[in-house]
Amino acid sequence: MAELTATRRRIFTRQRVSSLIRYAILIIVGFIMIYPLLWMVGSTFKNNNEIFSGMHIIPRNPTLSGYENAMKSYGGDIDLWKSMVNTYKIVIPKVLFTLFSATLTAYGFGRFEFKGKKFLFAVLMSTLFLPQVVLNVPQFLMYTRLGWVDSPLYLPLILTTLFATETYFVFLLIQFLRSIPRDLDEAAKIDGCNTFQTLIKVIVPMLMPALVSVGLFQFMWSNNDFMGPLLYINTPARYPATIYVKLSMDADTGFEWNRVLAVSLISIIPSLVVFFLAQKSFVDGISAGSLKG
Amino acid sequence: MMSNNIASQQRLAQDLIRKPGRSRLESGRIGLVYILPWIIGFLFFKLYPFASSLYYSFTDMHLFNGISKTGLFNYVDVFTNRATVRSLETTFRYVITTVPLKLVAALFIAYILNFKIKGVNLFRTAYYVPSILGGSVAIAVLWRALFRNDGLINSLLSTLGVQGPSWLSDPNYALIIISLLRIWQFGSAMVIFLAALKGVPEELYEASTIDGAGKWRQFTKITLPLISPVIFYNLVTQTVQAFQEFNGPFIITKGGPLNSTRLITMIIYDQGIKNYKIGLSSAIAWVMFVIMMLLTLLAFWSQKRWVYYSDETQRGGL
Secondary structure, eight states: OHHHHHHHHHHHHHHHHHHHHHHHHHHHHHHHHHHHHHHHHHHTTHHHHTTTSSSSOOOOSOOHHHHHHHHHHOSSSOHHHHHHHHHHHHHHHHHHHHHHHHHHHHHHHHHEEOHHHHHHHHHHHHHHTTHHHHHHHHHHHHHHHHOOOTTOOOHHHHHGGGGOOOOHHHHHHHHHHTTSSSSSHHHHHHHHOOHHHHIIIIIHHHHHHHHHHHEEEEEEEHHHHOOOHHHOOOGGOOOOOOHHHHHHHHHHHTTTTHHHHHHHHHHHHHHHHHHHSHHHHHHHHHHHHHHOO | HHHHHHHHHHHHHOOOOOHOOOOOOEEHHHHHHHHHHHHHHHIIIIIHHHHHHHHHHTBBBBBBTBOOSSSSSHHHHHHHHHHHHHHHHHHHHHOOOOOOHHHHHHHHHHHHHOOOTTHHHHHHHHHHHHHHHHTTTHHHHHHHHTTTTTTTTHHHHTTTTOOOGGGGGGGHHHHHHHHHHHTTTTHHHHHHHHHHHHOHHHHHHHHHTTTTTOOOIIIIIIHHHHHHHHHHHHHHHHHHHHHHHOHHHIIIIOOOHHHHOOOHHHHIIIIIIISSSHHHHHHHHHHEEEEHHHHHHHHHHHHHHHHSSSOGGGGGGO
């Protein structure tokens, strides 16, 4: 009897120890991951000498000069706010168009049988593995010839999303659609809905969680997109925030880091807010894309 | 005896995961109407550029001067130009350091988070934030500040009494710093691993504990085989992504110092967009594409040996 409790106690202690080790690892690694971001936030409130004078986050002599300077233009037709407005002129239509075109495509593949479907689906899947890097230069040539480069409507960046060119999202929606039972489609059909009405009234509401994920990921990725604007926008007044941040870094490196970091931080605040409001959808979306495949 | 047991448990898991049968799909051409936008997009924005770049790769296509000759000269150039060859090597080094470290970090943290951890959501968020922001230019700017001579990292080292190198201007370190930026973003791979780990039936662990299996044995004999499809998925997607890395070196180091971070995407950009040499840059892109395809095919071929699928229908197809 006494022996038994001793064993039990030993097991209990061992579990406590390994649980402690787990928390220690999680906290230390997490701290290392997050510290640079906190340091960045703190640094925007420091003066330029203080930023590189130690590891501390909280500024000793807090100042808003970084932010004040961030509001100023570097000269020319662009400033931080204009560039952020430009970003959303690109991001919002991209998100809407992607949702629209990816839903149609996923519906077509997920709910209908037609000649050549197997082949077309194989084509769709293979474009998942088609790296953008092969397409960049010929697309650049094509858009140059079409006169789309530097278009005030950002045609090369936006228009393509009307055509479900981002296969990953189509794939994610198809996967999700497959898990929705078909009984409701059939009920809608019996009630006299045509296929488009079924899509709007039955499928879209059921797809909603997946659509939210698609919208959120497209929002983040388009926000962060640097290569696209780099290739297709030449007029400074049309630059989005990513290009503006890059330019401000090139202009200021070495002397005005609080300004550069403030500009950078402001440019990612919308993404941060959206992420914290919709964390769960991000996690669900990213898991859905991989696991059901 | 032990392995037998696991095999039967795996079959059990297989039955648990298997999906119910499907009812038949609606037929008719209407489906084609719905996918029409995608077909158009595929033909114009994917297939045409893809095919034309193959053609251009055998020409001296120039953005303004057009084509004056055709032949294999671009490909000869790719393999004889020292800058390009070196850049291919750099790209390989970059991929080989970034992908495994990122996946190991992701799996390790996911494994720990999969224990009954209090505040699992808080930790998951903390680990995931870098992945969400990491692609932004803002974070590349931050990286430059962190790894400056007098940046945060060297401040840390000097409090430990170590004189840190000048990370970004030393050809021995610059590439590692670029890799670190992506390794730091292991969160998205981690979230995927975590979801997969949660899908491993608890009974399997319980049964094997009764059989006397330790944690490590459980990990290698139960966990790894059952999540192998997800390991495979992460491996392929992360490798494809890593080969296409551009923003990091372009923004942080501009390819330097001494071209030590000039990845192949930067050469493609320089030749094609800045020097207008569409033909040459197409050839470089195609060499890279073929390498990536071969690696992907190799991965798909090798999955027979190590990837365990619980259900035939999960391999794709409709």
